[in-house]
Amino acid sequence: MTHTDLTMGKAFCLHCKHLSSAQLQVCPVCDEPLRQRKKNSLARTWALSLAALFFFIPANIFPIMKTVSITTYENNTILDGVFYFYRNGEFLVGTVIFIASIFIPVVKLFVLFFLLLSVQNGSRWRLEEKNSLYKAIYLIGRWSMLDIFIIGLMISLVQFEGIAIVTTGYAASSFATMVILTIFATESFDTRLLWDEKGKK
Ligand SMILES: [Zn+2]
Structure with missing residues (x-):
C-alpha cells in the first residue's frame, strides 16, 4: 500500500x-x-464529457455556414470548410481549422473518457503519464476559445472569396457548447483520484 x-x-x-x-x-x-477531493468529481466529469460528446455530433453534421452565389446554394459543415481550403491550395489554413475544430476536441474527449475509465477500473498503470495527459488537455483547454475564433475566421475567409455567406445556428452554437462543456469536464476531474487505488490495501 x-x-x-x-x-x-x-x-x-x-x-x-x-x-x-x-x-x-x-x-x-x-x-x-x-x-x-473535488466534490462528485467522477459523476460530474462523466455527465459533462458525455454532454460534450453529444454536442460534437450536431457541430459536425449540421452546416456551419451556407454559401450562396448566383448559381449555387450550398450547406457547408466544418469538414467541408477544411476541404474547401485544401481544394484551394490553402493547406496551412485547412490544417489549422482541422486541428482546432476536429482533432483537438476529439483528443480532449478521448483523454477524459480514458481517465474516467481508468479511475473507475482502479487502474494503477502509468499514473504519472496519465497525470501528464490531464495537464496537457487542461492547458489546451485554456486555448479552447481559439477553436471558436478559428471557426469564425474560416467563415470570414470563405466570405473573402466574394460569395454570400449565411452562418447557421445549430452547428456553431453546438460547437461552442461542446467547447465549454469540455472545459468544465476537465475542471471537474480530480487527478488525485488516479492515485486513490494505490492507497487502498
Ligand atoms: Zn496551495
Whole structure:
C-alpha cells in the first residue's frame, strides 16, 4: 500500500502541491481553497464529457455556414470548410481549422473518457503519464476559445472569396457548447483520484 494524502489524513493542494492538514479549508501556502477531493468529481466529469460528446455530433453534421452565389446554394459543415481550403491550395489554413475544430476536441474527449475509465477500473498503470495527459488537455483547454475564433475566421475567409455567406445556428452554437462543456469536464476531474487505488490495501 502506498500512502496518499487521504490515507494520511492530509490534503494535497492542486495549486501549489503543498501537503497540509485535511482540517484546513484554505491552503496555508497559496491561499487556494483546500479539499481532499473535488466534490462528485467522477459523476460530474462523466455527465459533462458525455454532454460534450453529444454536442460534437450536431457541430459536425449540421452546416456551419451556407454559401450562396448566383448559381449555387450550398450547406457547408466544418469538414467541408477544411476541404474547401485544401481544394484551394490553402493547406496551412485547412490544417489549422482541422486541428482546432476536429482533432483537438476529439483528443480532449478521448483523454477524459480514458481517465474516467481508468479511475473507475482502479487502474494503477502509468499514473504519472496519465497525470501528464490531464495537464496537457487542461492547458489546451485554456486555448479552447481559439477553436471558436478559428471557426469564425474560416467563415470570414470563405466570405473573402466574394460569395454570400449565411452562418447557421445549430452547428456553431453546438460547437461552442461542446467547447465549454469540455472545459468544465476537465475542471471537474480530480487527478488525485488516479492515485486513490494505490492507497487502498
Ligand atoms: Zn496551495
